[in-house]
Amino acid sequence: MPGFEMFGLPPSIDQLRAQAAAGPVVSFIVSVHCSAALVPTAHNVTAVTLPGLTPDALNEQINAFHTALNDVHGAQGGRAANKVLTETLAWLWDQAAAPVVHQLGYRSAPAADGRPWPRVWWVTGGQLGLLPLHAAGHHDDPPSPERRSVADRVVSSHTPTVRALGHARRARPAPAMAATSSLIVAMPTTPDLPAALQGAPLHHVPDEARRLAAILPHPLTLTGPVPAMLARPEDLAGAPPAEAPTRRRVLAELPNHAITHFACHGTSDPEDPSKSRLLLNDHRDQPLTVSSLAPINLDRAQLAYLSACNTAANTAGALLDEAIHLAGAFQLAGFPHVIGTLWPIDDEFAVDVATGFYTALRDDDGAMDTDRASIALHLTLRTLIREQDLNATPWLWAPYIHAGA
Secondary structure, eight states: OTTOTTTTSOOOHHHHHHHTTTSOEEEEEOOSSOOEEEEEOSSOEEEEEOTTOOHHHHHHHHHHHHHHHHHTTSTTTHHHHHHHHHHHHHHHIIIIIHHHHHHTTOOSOOOSSSOOOOEEEEEOOTGGGGSOGGGOBOTTSOSOTTOSBGGGTOEEEEOSOHHHHHHHTSOOOOOOGGGGOEEEEEOSSOTTOOGGGTTOOOTTHHHHHHHHHHHSSSEEEEEOOOOGGGSOHHHHSSOOOOOOOOHHHHHHHGGGOSEEEEESOEEOOSSOGGGOEEOOTTTTTSOEESGGGTTOOOTTOOEEEEESTTTTOOOOGGGGGGOOSHHHHHHHHTOSEEEEESSOOOHHHHHHHHHHHHHHTBOTTSOBOGGGHHHHHHHHHHHHHHHHTOTTOHHHHTTEEEEEO
């Protein structure tokens, strides 16, 4: 049948190389027999052997990294946990990232002469997806053009598969007038929070929503009630009742806006990743899950920013190769660009990341250029790390990823 000639078949070498025209697409194989990275470029496919990336060594690093993430906020374990995180990122550079970026010829930072940064798309899959490859590096190195860090060499993007990247790049209808608008979904308070999230109010979501409403084009804001303790006096004086976001309203609005920004709680279901969800006002009865996005037509959507915890996390052991998480679902549902998170994020720092990101998204004429999403996130995080001296606290900035075209 026309259009289905490749149904059920792996992509051909020519199709793989076609997707690498804008930059290398790096797929990893981790095996007891041989670990390697397959690197298709526009001209050939190279295999980079990775002898130190064995399954046992990778499992050891994953366990240490995620244990440290759980301990990083502890009164006694914060400094030790951050040390483990930075050591894991150094190991990840040595054993996985450095051989690839060196093979590609990226041995130093790009020259500061206005030329664009090189881009790399990472296809981690499996257990390697449990570590932030885009953040790999020796972050205690002094600043220099040869600093050993992925973020000092390339702009990183993620995609579940090469074919998913082709889906994100497919030809799309020209944007309609409605596609110049934005949707902001904010939940300062969430009813019936799961026990694991009790005691985790989003104090800075009202500030995030206010800042973005001043930046984004023609914003429509759906927000849950703002407690008096979190509101500004001018917000309380004669303010109309807030319209709490529900799944039905959000799904109805998604096709009408080019940019959608969620600032709310998110959860990743380790048993069934398709039940991972963003927590809106009716999350107990009508959850906004991965699977609920399937029937929505999002051909005119351009960017989804999921400023919530765990939106790109999948810890279901039997389904690690499937990349079933909210960021992947938004990408496959039709958003060419998605900003997601690999683990819980800091509420206050999230405001700085989102504000910097959308500011960097503007082109020279002041318009939002969503095709700048990857470089906008890259430059924003580099700026915040430098200005706030965050090299020793990777748990704060490393969860943010760009997925898609």
